[in-house]
Amino acid sequence: MVKILKIKKLIAAINKSLDSGDYIYTGHANARLQQREVTRQEVKQVLRSGFHEKKKDKYDPAYESWNYSVKGTTIDNRNLRVIVSFDEYGMLIITVIDINK
Secondary structure (H helix, E strand, O other), X not given: OOOOOOOOOHHHXXXXXXXXXXXXEOHHHHHHHHHOOOOHHXXXXXXXXXXXXXXXXXXXXXXXXXXXXXXXXXXXXXXXXXXXEEEXXXXXXXXXXXXXX
């Protein structure tokens, strides 16, 4: 089994995906947005201004890809963690976590 290498410049890769529109929300992420009352604008805000939590990154052998954690604060002072991954088509927004709840 070949382990996929981690992206070294994660924030740059995220910004490139956001700028080009090469990203999608997974079904799980959409469910969590609704459940946690988080908007897509808040997710983008965290991805643009947050920081990479390297210690939270995990390799997912089932999908043979890395899941990356970005933590940040929204304009309304909500502390969110957004988990993203990448495939050949672009960025996948995996889930959104409200850290204070």
